[in-house]
Amino acid sequence: MNEDNQIIEADLLGMAADALYKETGLRLVNINELGVAEQRYDVKLRIEGYDDFRFTAEVKRWAQQTNFGALVHEVNQRPGKGMLVADYVNPKMADKLRKLDVPFIDAVGNAYINEKPLYIFIKGNKNRVQANIIKAQDAPATGRAFQPTGIKVVYVLIRNPQLVTAPYRDIANIAGVALGTVGWVINDLKQGGYLIEYGKKQRRLKNKKQLLHKWVAAYLEKLRPKLFLGAFTTENEYWWKDLDEGIVDYKARWGGEVAAAKMTGHLKPEKITIYMHKEGGNKLLAENRLHKHPKGNIQIYRTFWKDEENWGNEIQRFTDNMMDCVDPMIVYADLLATGDPRNLETAKIIYDERLDEFAYE
């Protein structure tokens, strides 16, 4: 509801820093302002006196409610050393985070920081009323529009404006979700001010820019982690260049940096992101000698959209004939998720060139 998330997150950051100071006497200061493209994604921190300790914060309300794996994934994807800044980290979570060596601080003084001479581990501080104030301001994302299935629906609605007025059954069909889901999503969008109804059975998206940003955040948090198949590696460093458009033969597409490079020419891809359909996946892995490796630079995700052929002709207008790349919306999200400065720069370009204009009312 309240989309002043930046403010709330800044508050949360401040509260957590204060709490850490009270517990340890260490000051955490913000040395970097907002991120790119209105989406605040990250803030850098350092501990005063130890100039070397820099973290990139992942500010997270409702840390308890979010998927733990996704959370760790997100924090680890921050550039440099990621740090979770949360409203409240319960003891269980604290242990798990420490095990995985994920630094965190929360608003009630729990913390884990393990950097060379410095070792801090505080857990068990209770969730106080103060933290609850933040909670009270907006309920957790319990609305259906930004849940995994809702994200699918919103995606096809944004990409296919005519579809907004189509019968629920059609929307459900194209988005690949159940009929019952569509009503929930539409109502949630209405309530959030992202959709209006007029005349008889007419609907229209509203506030599309903000919707897009919300979609990106929700996509990264709720849906993409579920699509993640794993990290892979291969001997030939430039296999992806050789493959290029041939990737469509495997029913797969480039995402992230490769897609961004193709769209803007502003990037030399280091991490390779692929979205692949169920069919053709094994062939893709085998014929290109990709094998699983925890540190591999090839990130593979499942596609969440249905085959484009079923979408009708309207969709082609939006894909810009880049049939070997995923939608710019997804590329944009992929880039933001890395947090890498050059990627953020490129994300901005993609936003300006391919997303901003369509998002106008």
Add this chain to the structure above:
DNA sequence: TAAGGAAGCGACGCTAGGTT
């Protein structure tokens, strides 16, 4: 009859509490 809404159900994931 076509379309949206509601009920009910199962699957899943998280939490708290107990046990080893």
Add this chain to the structure above:
DNA sequence: AACCTAGCGTCGCTTCCTTA
């Protein structure tokens, strides 16, 4: 401290009902 387990809430599906 690490591991189970039961309990509970949420999500999303299918099916049925209501309304124009």
